[in-house]
Amino acid sequence: MEYNFREIEKKWQAYWHENKTFKAENPPSPFQGEGRAEVKPKYYVLDMFPYPSGAGLHVGHPLGYIASDIFARYKRLKGFNVLHPMGYDSFGLPAEQYAIQTGQHPDITTKTNIARYREQLDKIGFSFDWDREVRTSDPNYYKWTQWIFIQLFNSWYNPETNKAESIDTLTEKFRNASISFGDGRVKDFDSLSEKEKSDLLLNYRLAYLSDTMVNWCPQLGTVLANEEVKEGVSERGGYPVERKLMKQWSLRITAYAERLLKDLDGIDWTESIKEAQRNWIGKSEGTSLKFYLSPNPSGNQRAEVIEVFTTRPDTIFGVSFVTLAPEHDLVKQLTTEEHKKEIEEYITFAKNRSERERMADVKKITGVFTGSYAIHPFTGKQIPIWIGDYVLLGYGTGAVMAVPGHDSRDYAFAKHFNLPIIEVVAGGDISKESYDAKEGKLVNSDFLNGLEVKAAIKKAIAVIEEKELGKGKTNFRLRDAVFGRQRYWGEPIPVYYENGIPKVLNENELPLVLPEVDKYLPTESGEPPLARAKDWKYKDKFEYEHSTMPGWAGSSWYFLRYMDPKNEKTFVSKEAVDYWQNVDLYIGGAEHATGHLLYVRFWTKFLNDLGLIPVTEPAKKLINQGMIQGVSEYILELLIEPKQSAHYDTLKRDLILRIKKDGVIINEVFKKYGVPHQHIYISADCNLEFEFFDKIENCVIGTNKKAGYADVNFIVNSVLNIELWQMAEPIYKPILICDEAFWHWERKSWTNHERTNDLDRYKFKTRPEIEKMSKSKLNVVSPDDRHYGDFIIAGIIEQHGADCLRLYEMFLGPLELSKPWNTNGISGVSNFIRKLWRLYHNGEALNVSNEPATKPELKVLHKTIKKIVHDIENFSFNTSVSNFMICVNELTELKCNKREIVEPLAIIIAPYAPHIAEELWQELGHTDSITYATFPEFKEEYLVESAFNYPISFNGKTRFFQEYDLALPKEDIEKEVLTLEQTQKYLEGKTPKKVIVVHNKIVNIVV
RNA sequence: GCCCAGUUGGCGGAAUUGGUAGACGCGCUGGUCUCAAACACCAGUGAGAAAUCGUGCCGGUUCGACUCCGGCACUGGGUACCA
Known part of the structure; x- marks a missing residue:
């Protein structure tokens, strides 16, 4: 009998649910059960909160959940008390947008979506402790937010x-x-x-x-x-x-800001996330500096000083103007009468320029002179004051000392407005571009001359502080x-x-x-x-207050609530948080690098400051899973390019579609009887030409091809399954055209008009492209069945089972890499599961012997244990699937069905394929769940070899192999190798310059 | 522009971190079984007739480089006038 995954997976999902198999003790009572002496160490595995979208779960979502689930299950087998919860970040825009359109309360939409998510999650066999589920939109939860x-x-x-x-x-x-x-x-x-x-x-x-x-x-x-x-x-x-x-x-x-930056060093997160946070926080050290204003010609009362922030006080002698942000407080006072109109116009312009426009023309330089001057603090020279929107009010003091010689933005501004450019650091060619590097000796700089940049910065700050012109200061980009x-x-x-x-x-x-x-x-x-x-x-x-909190409010502390989700007295009890501390392993997408992951760190530090929690960081280790991209399929639609004449309404005309090949009309049977919604599609590999012909006017009307999306669920290898496509989501009277055939949808079936006997050419093709999976691109593949009215497109779970989905998603490649979804290799994983089953069975019956295992069998098992442990602990789940395949292949080869081997095998595979593992475990005679079995211990002794098959290489290229006893000393191996006939052949009569023997690794002969 | 990843057969990807490049799987080819197909099983599969050549490109270190160093190209992601 073949392995019946449908029945078995359902059975164990029900079992886990009924027995609350994955319930985490909180904290585990040492008195629970007589003689339970040791308290299990805790381990907290968390997935990033999902937003329950209306589209349901697609195959990309579970990638991280599967990885974390494997880890959680592994830790349970290793004797940890594992907290592995799941819940929903259920406030958010889509449900509200839907409410605006339909009037349906977002709470109802959200609940429906959550139910669908839960149904899908359950089908994959996750080991979540559902008693701890939280929802941010639940008043019992947001009370604490x-x-x-x-x-x-x-x-x-x-x-x-x-x-x-x-x-x-x-x-x-x-x-x-x-x-x-x-x-x-x-x-x-x-x-x-x-x-x-x-x-x-x-x-x-x-x-x-x-x-x-x-x-x-x-x-x-x-x-x-x-x-x-x-x-x-x-x-x-x-x-x-x-x-x-x-x-x-x-x-x-x-x-x-400072603490968020500094504490990054102490957490085991991916370098790219830490780097993104560092950039977002954007610490820069510099100094403030006062520029006194030149006497005001109009004599009006006004401020006396402009303060700027600079990280390059060493370039102070290169200042040739000062630029203020257009919104800067002093602009009004500094604007002289003659420049007033211009300045006001510019401020209006800058204000109305949207972010997007500013983004679009970063290179466009704009600015206006105010008419006023400042005095250079060291040279006493007059320096013009400008305003420009490249200076941001929100950063530093909203004013910069412009050093065009050594700052590319100032340089561009100076070039554009013809302002002087002074070189103060040697090393570049300022006639061509600014020299921004912090390297070189100072020139034209009075007391700084001859100093290296770093020393010059120090000296400049010292002098500025001494003269009370400013102070060393740190600025952050973070808002x-x-x-x-x-x-x-x-x-x-x-x-x-x-x-x-x-x-x-x-x-x-x-x-x-x-x-x-x-x-x-x-x-x-x-x-x-x-x-x-x-x-x-x-x-x-x-x-x-009439505004509400942003989407990230509830997710900034949810990791704490899972520790104590039902507590009505406090957001989390002291006992619970003292026990669980923080997340040991956090898995989620990299898209939250500067949003959620920064806020949750901020809230954690704040709650710690108030003495409410004992930790300063939410997660010790963070892993980012890659995105599973979709393969979108584009379908070409033929459109009528309407005639220029205003009175001409193509849609109401009877038109003939002429199909041409190499300029010759080969068909003109299609008429378009003024049907506005009729669609004509062209296969992606079609080389025909088309034109619409108007009989009445006796003229040709142009055509236009537009690419739209076709639902990938009806497409295999870019070939459209036209039957399903039209049955599931009918389009009005569509016509499909290929090089050698076309189809007509009439009376609920396709009529085929072929011009060839070559059946292979009947395929209607679409054009694939890798894009993000999204509903609008029709490229979403869900793990389970998809319903189109009465039609069902079978999902992987229904076709191959949840264990297969879990293994396949892991097998696809390294967890953190993005990759497009394709199911090409799934049969290999499916075969593996069946092969695993056959290892324990002979036909219908379990076939496991109690004989002691042989040495080679034990070697296979322990080699596998070693590799799997290494893989799991390094989050290399793809290679562990390979290693299971190798193990099962080798045991099958050895015809091994010894309990001593296959029982531990069931345990090590349980985190990956829990359903089949549970079933095997039960058949092996166990009455409890495999979840809390003991992970088998690796024993080096079974892997010890007495000999090694040395690769013999010449100048680093392996040519042949020779086995030697491991006890044989290097010198003897060298001697032996040189006497070999094959060695002589590769030496071609020459004397080897050198022979390198690396014990248990390689022999290399240098010729 | 800057920052971070990545680039290995027809494809997804391995390589114990400097020591047999291409594990495992897909696909493909041939075979066994079958009336036939599916399943399963067996064999082969980087290129080349071969010597040999092969991990994006150029150079370096080394007995030995996918791995380390210098330079470049391309792909993906993030970021954007932050003084």
Whole structure:
């Protein structure tokens, strides 16, 4: 009997579910069961939170889950208490967009999608502890997300202790101090009004409300965080994004910049992710520097100094102008009467230039002279002050000292506006381009002359500080994170406004439940959807905050909630977090490098500062799985290129499609009876020419070919299965054209008009291309059955089983590499599973003997154990599948069915193919699950060899082999080898210059 | 532009980290079984008639390089005026 995966997989999935096989003890009670002396060590394996999208799971999603599941199961076999949970990041835009279109509450959409995800996940046989499932959109969960927000609001970052503290410690500091305001007023803290106090403290709170330059996306009707904007458009949907000043809730992540950077060194994450975070944080060390302003010709009262930030104070003598950001505070004051008009026009221009435009023409240099001058701090020369949008207000001081000789942007600006370029570091050719390298000796630089750049920077800072012109300073590229979204489907921010003062809810008033609204759209006045909620006021009096939290709020701490998911008293109990600490292995996509992975580190550090958790990092080890790309299939459609005449309506005409070959009409049978929706498709390998002919007007109308997507589920090797394609998703009267044949869809069947007997040429071809898997590209392959009305396209699980899917996804290649999905090799894995089954069976019956194993059999087993352990611990899952294949091949060869061999084999393969392993385990006479069996110990003694077959090489090229006893000393091997007949042949009578013998490795003869 | 990966047969990919390049699987070819097919099993399969040549290209270190060093090209991903 063949292995019946359908029945067996179902059986074990039900067993695991009923017996809660994967339930993790929390923490394991040492008293559980008499005499249980040792407490198992813990191990936490986590997958990145999935967003339950309506498209369901595709074959790419489980890649990481399979890898982590193998690791979790392996750790259980190794005697660990494993926490391996799963849940859903269930707030998010798609469900809300769907709600806007259909009116269906996003909660219903989300629940349906989750049910579908769960069904798919269950089919793959994951060992999740489902009792710990969390959903971010569940009030029992987001209650604590809101609670953490309140803690952020009630905290400030104390630079002296270098950690977050209660805001009360800051109020205490202020108590006896006087506060100076921007407008020059000075007041005692105690005499401030409540509003003034609130405003003051908002400047310090880690969650704060302020006027912030935000990425506004009009189409989505919301602001976006920096990492949600890709190339000037929104990451989701691809809508344009513009800069806008808005009052917004933000989180002061910048306070943690230094720690987020430094602690990267202590965690075992991939270098590329760490590098991405380092770049995103963007630390640069330099100095601030004051430029005093030249006397004002108009004599008006104005500021006296411009402060710039520079990392190259050594180039101070190369400064030939100063550039301010167009939005800089001083611009207005510095603009002289004659330049006023120009400056104002430029500011308007710069403001309206969207991010995308700026992105598109980075090379375009724009800027205007203000008319004012600053004084060079060392030479006393007058330096013109310009504004230019290459200077960003948000970075440094929003002003730069331009050194065109040694900064490419300043260089471009200077060239464009014909400003002087001065060389101060020797080594480049500044007549051609700027010399940006930090190498070379200083020239034209007074007291810095002759110094190397590094020394010059030091000296320059020292002199600047001595003359009190500025101070050594560190800047970060990292911006505070905008935390409010003008959307419905998110956590309500637990804030209300009393007389314009933002106040947080009391902890016992949580959760602040998301209210019902009539529509999921902004109000007429542009308020977010929550403003639609009826009678939704704090104590029936005060307005609640109307924006909701961003998608990443709930995922910034979920790893903690899994430790203690049902706790109603606190977000995670001290006992639970003290036991589980943090994630030992985190697996997920690299796309979260600067978003989720930065925020979760930030929240972890914050919660640690408050003494709520014992760890400062969320995950010790992080592995990024590669993306499984889709193979999109393009189908060519023939369109009518309408005639130029305005009165001519092609769609209402009767047209003849002429098919030509080498300019000769070979067919013109197709008529297009004014049918607007009829589609004509052309095979990708078709060499025919086409034209539409209008009989009435007696003229030819042009054609146009457009490539669209065809659903890959009806395509095998770029050949369209026209039958399925049309049955599953009917298109109105389509026509398909190949070189030698065409098809007509009439009365629910294809009529074939062939012009050849060569059946192979009947294939209708599409053009494949590797692209990201997405619903819109029709290239999504799901692991299980796909339904098209009554039609079902069988999925891998139904065709080959879950174990096969698991093994195949691993077999495809290294986990972290991206690769396109193809099922070409799946039969090999499927065969392997059957072969494994046959090793234990003879026909129907189990056929395992209790005889002691032979030496070669033990050698095969232990060789495999050694390799598999090495592979798992190095996350090299693809090679372990190969090693299982080799093992089973060799045991089959040896006709081995000894219990001593096949029983341990079932255990080591169990993490990879758990269903078949459970079944074999049971047949072998065990009554409990294989999950908690003991991983067999590797014994070197079985691998010890007495001889080695040495490759004999000449000048590094292997020519033949010779076996020698391992005990034989090097000298003797050398002697023996040289006497061999074959050696003489390759020596061709010459004397070897040198003979290298590496014990147990190789013999190399140098001729 | 900058940063990070990667480039090995017809294809996916191995190579214990400097020691037999191409494991394992797919595909292909031939054979056994079958009326036939599928399954299964057996043999072969980098190129070349051979000597030999072969890990993107050029050079170097070494007895020996897919592996280390220098330079270049291409592919994929990230990032973008950060002073």
